[in-house]
Amino acid sequence: MGDVLAIVSQKGGVGKTTTAVNLSAAFARRGLKTLIIDVDPQGSVRYGVGLRRDHQNAGFADYLNGQKSLREVILPTALPWLRVILAGSVSDAADHATYQQLIAETDVLPDLLATARQRCHVVVVDAPPGIGPITRKVLETSQRVIVPLQCEPLALQTTPQILRGIQDVVATNERLTLDGILMTMFEPGNAASERVVDYVRRHLPANIVFNTVIPRTIATTDAFAAGQPVVLRTPADAASLAYIELASQLAERFI
Numbered sequence: 001m002g003d004v005l006a007i008v009s010q011k012g013g014v015g016k017t018t019t020a021v022n023l024s025a026a027f028a029r030r031g032l033k034t035l036i037i038d039v040d041p042q043g044s045v046r047y048g049v050g051l052r053r054d055h056q057n058a059g060f061a062d063y064l065n066g067q068k069s070l071r072e073v074i075l076p077t078a079l080p081w082l083r084v085i086l087a088g089s090v091s092d093a094a095d096h097a098t099y100q101q102l103i104a105e106t107d108v109l110p111d112l113l114a115t116a117r118q119r120c121h122v123v124v125v126d127a128p129p130g131i132g133p134i135t136r137k138v139l140e141t142s143q144r145v146i147v148p149l150q151c152e153p154l155a156l157q158t159t160p161q162i163l164r165g166i167q168d169v170v171a172t173n174e175r176l177t178l179d180g181i182l183m184t185m186f187e188p189g190n191a192a193s194e195r196v197v198d199y200v201r202r203h204l205p206a207n208i209v210f211n212t213v214i215p216r217t218i219a220t221t222d223a224f225a226a227g228q229p230v231v232l233r234t235p236a237d238a239a240s241l242a243y244i245e246l247a248s249q250l251a252e253r254f255i
């Protein structure tokens with residue numbers, strides 16, 4: 001049985017989706033049977049995961065509301081060991097209230113995660129920003145969680161909130177482990193960026209912060225624009241190497 005690995009953060013735009021798709025691709029490249037599920041109504045996984053061919057935008061939301069079967073929403077990717085469940089039609093809708101309500105009031109999401117982990121080595125869940133009802137529900141059924149922290153000063157201010165949120169969930173899901181805080185978009189030579197890394201290393205316990213730091217690279221942005229994980233499109237890029245290294249550390253914990 002595999003683990004459910006949630007990628008969450010308080011702040012938006014910190015690299016959750018980038019981390020989710022690249023870790024998933026790096027796991028799959030190592031031969032781990034991997035499923036990535038996008039539960040964020042923004043639906044960004046669709047743009048970066050490397051889908052194999054033109055597909056309908058059916059996904060988790062459509063399974064949640066009973067319009068599609070599980071079989072119909074699990075899509076192949078360029079990697080044989082990586083499958084994806086996109087966010088689905090909710091990402092085309094302006095109103096996410098019904099979607100949120102269905103997640104909060106039904107057991108569809110926890111049941112899906114429980115089934116998925118029986119069939120995979122790892123199930124990566126890309127969450128929306130903040131610790132609202134969707135993220136909470138994901139954490140309640142996850143075994144592991146990674147918190148990306150963008151290397152810019154404002155990011156530090158929201159970290160205590162998400163850690164407290166995770167701590168609250170641990171009260172009901174004692175199997176939930178914080179794998180670590182992952183510093184992202186690091187810019188060597190940028191004083192503000194270096195100050196954040198320095199501050200995190202000095203003030204947060206070493207066992208909850210990954211040694212691996214993800215640099216900000218042009219190849220990462222380009223890969224997203226080209227619809228692919230950077231670890232597949234430009235494997236020698238510094239961000240790719242960092243994600244591949246992180247996946248190899250984590251893979252040892254999964255098996």
Ligand SMILES: Nc1ncnc2c1ncn2[C@@H]1O[C@H](COP(=O)(O)OP(=O)(O)OP(=O)(O)O)[C@@H](O)[C@H]1O
Binds near residue numbers: 127214
């Ligand atoms: N290492 C990196 N190098 C360069 N650009 C990056 C890197 N990581 C993320 N980005 C860019 O930063 C932006 C935000 O990243 P991403 O979408 O992964 O964040 P997010 O936390 O998922 O955002 P949201 O909270 O909106 O879901 C994207 O444009 C992405 O391409």
Ligand SMILES: [Mg+2]
Binds near residue numbers: 016017126
């Ligand atoms: Mg995202």
